[in-house]
Amino acid sequence: SKMTVKAVKMPCTSANVYTKVPDGGWGWTVAFAFFVVEALTYGIIKSFGVFFNDLMESFDETNSRISWIISICVFVQTFTAPLSTVLSNRFGHRLVVMAGGLLLSTGMVIASFARSVVDMYVTIGVVSGLGYCLSFLPTVTILSQYFDKRRSLVTAVASTGECFAVFSFAPAITALKEQIGWRYSMLSVGVLQLGITACGSLLRPIVIREQEEVKAQPPEESTETKYMLENEQTCTSIESIDSGVDITTSPSNVPGKTKAEPKSEEPKQHGQNLIENNRTPPEPKTKLLDFSVMRDYSFICYAFFGLFATLGFFAPSLYIIPLSRSLGIGKDHSAYILSAMAIAEVFGRIFAGWVLNKKPIRKIYIELICVILLSVALVAFPFASGFWGLMICSVYFGFMLGTVAGTHIPLLAEDDVVGIERMSSAAGVYVFIQSLAGLAGPPLAGVLVDTTKNYSSAFYSCAAGMVLGAVFLALVRPCKTGLCHHQQQQQQVEESTAGPPPELPDDFIDMDIGKAENSGKGSDSV
Numbered sequence: 001s002k003m004t005v006k007a008v009k010m011p012c013t014s015a016n017v018y019t020k021v022p023d024g025g026w027g028w029t030v031a032f033a034f035f036v037v038e039a040l041t042y043g044i045i046k047s048f049g050v051f052f053n054d055l056m057e058s059f060d061e062t063n064s065r066i067s068w069i070i071s072i073c074v075f076v077q078t079f080t081a082p083l084s085t086v087l088s089n090r091f092g093h094r095l096v097v098m099a100g101g102l103l104l105s106t107g108m109v110i111a112s113f114a115r116s117v118v119d120m121y122v123t124i125g126v127v128s129g130l131g132y133c134l135s136f137l138p139t140v141t142i143l144s145q146y147f148d149k150r151r152s153l154v155t156a157v158a159s160t161g162e163c164f165a166v167f168s169f170a171p172a173i174t175a176l177k178e179q180i181g182w183r184y185s186m187l188s189v190g191v192l193q194l195g196i197t198a199c200g201s202l203l204r205p206i207v208i209r210e211q212e213e214v215k216a217q218p219p220e221e222s223t224e225t226k227y228m229l230e231n232e233q234t235c236t237s238i239e240s241i242d243s244g245v246d247i248t249t250s251p252s253n254v255p256g257k258t259k260a261e262p263k264s265e266e267p268k269q270h271g272q273n274l275i276e277n278n279r280t281p282p283e284p285k286t287k288l289l290d291f292s293v294m295r296d297y298s299f300i301c302y303a304f305f306g307l308f309a310t311l312g313f314f315a316p317s318l319y320i321i322p323l324s325r326s327l328g329i330g331k332d333h334s335a336y337i338l339s340a341m342a343i344a345e346v347f348g349r350i351f352a353g354w355v356l357n358k359k360p361i362r363k364i365y366i367e368l369i370c371v372i373l374l375s376v377a378l379v380a381f382p383f384a385s386g387f388w389g390l391m392i393c394s395v396y397f398g399f400m401l402g403t404v405a406g407t408h409i410p411l412l413a414e415d416d417v418v419g420i421e422r423m424s425s426a427a428g429v430y431v432f433i434q435s436l437a438g439l440a441g442p443p444l445a446g447v448l449v450d451t452t453k454n455y456s457s458a459f460y461s462c463a464a465g466m467v468l469g470a471v472f473l474a475l476v477r478p479c480k481t482g483l484c485h486h487q488q489q490q491q492q493v494e495e496s497t498a499g500p501p502p503e504l505p506d507d508f509i510d511m512d513i514g515k516a517e518n519s520g521k522g523s524d525s526v
Helices: 027-040 042-059 063-079 081-091 093-111 117-146 151-158 161-192 195-200 219-230 263-278 291-295 297-312 315-326 331-356 363-383 386-405 420-452 456-474 476-480 483-498 508-525
Strands: 002-004 016-018 206-208 213-215
Touching (some): 027 195, 042 063, 063 117, 093 117, 093 195, 297 363, 297 420, 297 456, 315 386, 315 420, 315 456, 363 456
């Protein structure tokens, strides 16, 4: 008979312990929390443009100096990603996300009382930027741990919170500004972002333990114990009976036990051994930041993909309205184009999650196809003319952007990249590398636009970065199962088929010497 250890559900303040990935359960609550966190982080960042004109008028600054607020914020958010990983592994995802929500809200509230653009750089750029990092990355990491088969679909649907926020927050904040002004509107946004702390409290840690099988003790052992107790008064034990048969369950045959031990203590020791066998072995200590991912060639290629692909994520959002205005399209119609892009991104995220959830499928190849189609969308923008031409390009770009933006971080959990065990550290390093492109991308596109006096150059530069990203993404799978791996496997197969070398007798030298002596005597006699 066998006993199996069932999954244990701990209290709210403790971890959820499962024997395998639940693919649901409390994971649905975590998915809802991620939806809200997405809306209150990236949704607010993408909707911050509604404050641009007010900040320019209040601080008497140029558009470029005001745009540095978001640039610094995004850079700090991505640059401090390894710090988020270290804190999550040390203190847990829940406390880190709650602290991030508090930082984020504090920075936005203080920014509403700013008197210069430099104050905005510190409050929103640094303080809120750090809060964005501590809130977003741990949430998406723990969500991936709760799902396996449905991971791609659930993550893609939950990430649509960002798109719904862009579609709803911009008009809502605009209407609120007309009633109470931009400062109190920004203060209200900061108070709203306190909801991230509530979402962080829902992030129960998860522990996956394989089922343990404990075999019942054989009846001979209990019989032996009973027999020894019956003979205790006569000072006779099983060992004193010379039957010619060794009893393997006897304490005398167990290493570390001697016959000098009193037999009356054996039942107690036997019970202690059973307790020790039922105890769960101690879990290995988790590394705060596992840099071993940097020795994985597949992860290095995937990190370069994220570095170059990030160049293509920002251009349409920043330059679609200036490009449309340069083509003679009105201000209101330009806003419609941006809204259509956000709606199309929702459907793109859901579609990508649905496709990647199919079995069997190689997800890294689906991602590669989406990146190639996204590059085509970036190249198509300069050839668009008129309102409907830009509208079609924006909807197409938004859909393809959703297929990539909602899946490129969760794909780190796939075995083709690093796997779920090292995803936490890999996500920190991956987003950190992305920060370089996030900081250099907007200024680079701005220099090209100022040099060429044409917005098309910004889209071309982003398309070039996306194509380079597709090249590195195509190398991820070959690096995971490359030529060196095949050579190692062939060596192992050859060693296993060859078998161990034949054993020679210890006295083979003596045998040869003896033969030589006998042959020598025979020749002498002749």
